[in-house]
Every structure is written in structure tokens, then in C-alpha cells.
Amino acid sequence: MRTPLTALVGAALLATALPLAAQAQPFNGPMGVAGRWAIDLPRSNFNTALTGPAPLSGxxxxxxxxxxxxxxxxxEEDEAGVAALQFADARLDGTPTKAVVNLTRVTISVDRVGQSAVTVTTHGDGGARHQSMKVTRTNPDTLLVEQDIDGKPGPPDQTLTLKRVK
Known part of the structure; x- marks a missing residue:
């Protein structure tokens, strides 16, 4: 079974953004990420030592x-069928909320950090690892998710690219 970390990629994948300079005004309005997105496996970099095998699709x-x-x-699906499953509904102000990851309730928070950007943090309860993800919309049809899984400083532990399907 996939770790909750991989499923939280979805959380992060949702959130998107171009890095923007810090602004004094709060960010508002839709981020432009509604719709369906598919993991672009060839352009993604999975850290199988931390998350297990890469999915076949997501x-x-x-x-x-x-x-x-x-x-x-x-x-996310693998050879055996559903490998990861996640449902979430979160405010963009960092308020902790519950999400369902692989049939386990975990606490997450989502912070809006740009006009089209968010960071998603899993708080480590319910057996989930403490992790964070930065999601960037690199163009209208592409999301880049940079995951910090192990909590150690340095480059992202894995990066995922998603393409807009619809």
C-alpha cells in the first residue's frame, strides 16, 4: 500500500503557482486549478526509498x-489497483483541517503563498509523516509539486509534474 505521503501529492498537486514576489495585499480569487490533472510519469521524479514504487497512473x-x-x-493506481486515495477540502489560510488519506484521517493545512500558489503541510497525526509540498503552476496546463518528505533541509525529496486533462 502506498504511503499517505504519496497521496498527499494530490493535495499539493491541487495547489499551484508561479513564484511571485511577496506582496502586501492578500491573495484572492480562484487559482485556476479546477478540473482534472494527470501525473506525467516521465517528467516526474519519484523517491522510491521514501514512498515505495511509483504509481502506474494518477x-x-x-x-x-x-x-x-x-x-x-x-x-493513484498500481498493478494491484488503487494504490493511493485522498479526499480533502481545505481553507487557504493555514487553518488545520482533516483529510482522508488511504482511509485514514490526517490533519493538513493549506497556505496560499502566491496568486496561484499554495503549500500543503501534513501534520503527522494518524500515522502520517510530517511533510510539506510546494505546488507551482508553471503554465496554465502544468503543475509542479515539490515534496519534502523527510523533513531534512535541502532539495525536494521528489518532484511530480501534472498535466491538465480537462
Missing amino acids: ELDVTIDDGKTLAWTLV
Whole structure:
């Protein structure tokens, strides 16, 4: 079974953004990530030592992107079928909330860090690892997710690229 970390990629994948200079005004309005996204396996870099085998496919469905909240479902599949499953509905102000990751409830928070950017943090309860993800929309149809899984400083532990499907 995949670790909750991989499923949280969905959380991160939802959130997107171009790095923007810090602004005094709060960010508002939709982030432009509603719709379906698929993991681009050839362009992604998985750290199998931390997360287990890479999935054969993955799809992220962002159902709410209203500037205040993001809601999403992530499903990853491997040879045996569903490898990871995640459901979340989170405010973009860092308020802790519960998400479902592989049938386990975990606490996450989502912070909006740019006009189209968020960071997603898993707080390590329910057996989940403490991890964070930065999600960047590199163009209207591509998301880049940089995951810190092990909590150690340095480059991301793995990066995932998602392409807009619809």
C-alpha cells in the first residue's frame, strides 16, 4: 500500500503557482486549478526509498477553487489497483483541517503563498509523516509539486509534474 505521503501529492498537486514576489495585499480569487490533472510519469521524479514504487497512473480532480477553499480527490493506481486515495477540502489560510488519506484521517493545512500558489503541510497525526509540498503552476496546463518528505533541509525529496486533462 502506498504511503499517505504519496497521496498527499494530490493535495499539493491541487495547489499551484508561479513564484511571485511577496506582496502586501492578500491573495484572492480562484487559482485556476479546477478540473482534472494527470501525473506525467516521465517528467516526474519519484523517491522510491521514501514512498515505495511509483504509481502506474494518477489523477487529481480539483472540484472547488474559489479563492478561499480548495477541494480535491486524488487516486493513484498500481498493478494491484488503487494504490493511493485522498479526499480533502481545505481553507487557504493555514487553518488545520482533516483529510482522508488511504482511509485514514490526517490533519493538513493549506497556505496560499502566491496568486496561484499554495503549500500543503501534513501534520503527522494518524500515522502520517510530517511533510510539506510546494505546488507551482508553471503554465496554465502544468503543475509542479515539490515534496519534502523527510523533513531534512535541502532539495525536494521528489518532484511530480501534472498535466491538465480537462
